[in-house]
Structures are given as structure tokens and as C-alpha cells.
Amino acid sequence: MYLLIYIISDSEIVASVAALADGADVLYGAGALLLAVLIVFSIEHEKIINALKPATDWLYDHKLGPLIPIALLIIISFPPLFGHELVEMICGVTWSLPAAFAIVAAGILLGEIANFFTFKFCCSARSKKMEKSKLSYALLAHVVRTGGFLVVLMIRFSAIPPHFATAIFSTVDMSFLVFFAACVLSLPKAFVPVYVGYAMKPSNDDDATSGKIEKIVMIASIGVTVLCLTWIRRQMDAAKPDVIYARRKARQGK
DSSP states (O other): OOHHHHHHHHHHHHHHHHHHHHHHHHHHHHHHHHHHHHHHHHHHHHHHHHHHHHHHHHHHTTTTTTHHHHHHHTTTTSSOOOOOHHHHHHHHHHHHHHHHHHHHHHHHHHHHHHHHHHHHHHHHHHHHHHHOOHHHHHHHHHHHHHHHHHHHHHHHSSSSSSHHHHHHTTTTTHHHHHHHHHHTTHHHHHHHHHHHHHTTSSTTTTTTHHHHHHHHHHHHHHHHHHHHHHHHHHHHHHHHHHHHHHHHHHTTOO
């Protein structure tokens, strides 16, 4: 039930994210699909976990099992793919809490590093064109350039899709060390779906402490995500006059 509340609350965040970027229809579609899958997972989680038990047991029993979710997390770090939350929840179902979080952290960091350098060396020209043609992209790029590490960290904690943010981070001459530090410090965000998966284990059904912790991490996650997204949107709104003026001057100079 608490997972369902968390997911429904997250749908409001998806709507806010879609408003940040052009291509909102794509974000709405992807968000709606993921939301539907997660709701089904929440309602039918006992049946799903029982059905997945042969696969999760196989992953747990094999030494190389952790490499599979790590590889999946790396692959889905590239747009337009998505589904980190599902992989992270399955990790929580499969392994102990420390092991699951370590696996997820490795997959996220490796995926973000690959994403960063792919965009930096292969997509810079396209990103610059998008910055000139799409106001929302230009606003976020401006906020990242002028805001420093704090802005990067806030974006990482917000509901802005990581691959969308990483595409900007990698093409605005950001230091890799700054980017990597923000990725590491924002890893606690991934703890929520991992813990939700862990709490769904049949062995934890009657664990009152596990249930209380689940409520706390969900409420905290929703609060932090909404606050960070609201702060980023305010920064973008504040930067809008300067960005629009600069774009107008650039067009006049042609």
C-alpha cells in the first residue's frame, strides 16, 4: 500500500519533469508506462515475487549473478531507455540490503560514466543545436553553468531524468570530477526502490520495523525530490530573462 502511495505521488513529479523539457509527450508516455508497470508490481507484488523466485534464486546462487543487473542498469542509462526503479527493486528482492545497494550503486555509477563520455565526445554538436533551438534545454544548461556543484547535486536528487541531465552536464564543459562527486553523493536516492524491493520479501511481511522504515524512506524521498525539483524550476524561471535576451542578441547578430 505504501509503495502504491509513493508511486501515485511520483506521477505528479513525472508531470513536472515533462514540463521542464520539450518532447513532453515522450516523457509523459514513458512516465505513464513506467507508472502502470510499477502500480501493477505494487498491487500484485506477492504473485510477481513468487513468479520471479526461480530467476532471483539463480541470480543469488551464482557468483556472476550481480553482473546481470549491473549490465542492465548500464544499458538503460542511455536514452530513451528507462526502468531503473524496477531493476533496483528486483535487486532488493534478490539480495541482502547492503549487497543489493552495492550492486545498484555500481550499475548506476558505471552507466552514468558511460553516458557522460558518450555525450561529451559524440553528441556535443547536437546538444549545442538543442540549446539554441529549445528554450527549456537552454535554461537548464544556463543554470548548470552558473550554479556550480550545488545545482548539479540538486538536479541529481530531483525528478529530472538522469540521462537528460547527464546529456547537459557532459556538454557544458563540466569537470568530470564534479559530475562524479554529484553522482556518488546522490546515490542515496537509489536506496528507496532497493529498500522497497527488500521490504517486499515474504520474510519481511510481518516485520513491523521494516514497514516503518519503508514509510520513512518513501516520505523522505518524495519530499526531497519535490523540493529539489521546485528549487531547480525557480532557478530556471529566474534565469529566463537573461537567457531569452542572450538568444535574441545572438539572432540579431547573424
